[in-house]
């Protein structure tokens with residue numbers, strides 16, 4: 001049959017899963033900053049700065065910010081608050097602050113996301129900074145949140161934003177990190193590809209809406225984690241501003257995977273995830 005021979009040749013070409021590398025830190029504290037946002041960008045940057053310093057003072061070696069932390073979340077605001085990240089310096093005061101703090105505090109920062117201007121396009125972009133203050137990766141939200149639920153919520157991100165075109169996985173002091181932004185978490189294939197590429201940690205900065213969000217935001221995180229054998233809720237919070245600190249220990253990952261060896265027991269002869277990006281690069 002034509003369809004099965006197509007699947008078989010795809011399977012034959014699909015690259016094997018990549019083992020997780022050993023990062024410099026395998027046991028460390030993570031700090032998640034949940035922030036409220038105002039219409040004053042300078043204040044938002046100062047506020048995020050204080051939160052990052054606070055998390056680092058509590059021992060966090062990896063600090064995360066939420067989605068769109070320097071701007072109100074609206075199509076009217078994105079063009080006004082957008083920054084040219086590649087130009088850096090004065091063109092991007094938000095990422096300049098992240099770079100400065102990651103270097104001064106010797107931490108890795110997954111910098112939530114900000115509206116990014118690149119030429120005549122806008123993106124919803126997450127920047128990852130290493131302990132040397134250098135930009136290690138930029139993830140542009142791949143799945144734009146276009147939704148219309150009559151009488152409840154209409155939000156069409158694609159009216160102003162362009163979707164990113166690549167998954168983003170990055171090696172840092174605190175491990176190999178796969179990045180998604182908010183709505184990206186609803187697409188399990190992305191998380192599975194990160195796991196297959198040897199990710200220790202998946203980070204999804206989010207700013208869920210209050211119609212489709214509340215029933216799902218924790219469920220989605222647990223689902224993506226469980227699909228890929230992470231799973232346990234180590235720390236959580238409510239709606240208010242908060243800094244959550246939790247201990248990460250990668251040896252537990254190995255232990256859980258040994259105890260429940262679903263990766264080895266997967267029936268790749270019957271079904272398989274095809275990582276097109278890796279496939280095309282071979």
Ligand SMILES: NC(=O)CC(=O)C(=O)O
Pocket residue numbers: 145181182183184186207208209212213
């Ligand atoms: N804000 C988002 O990107 C997604 C969201 O609110 C949802 O999936 O629900």
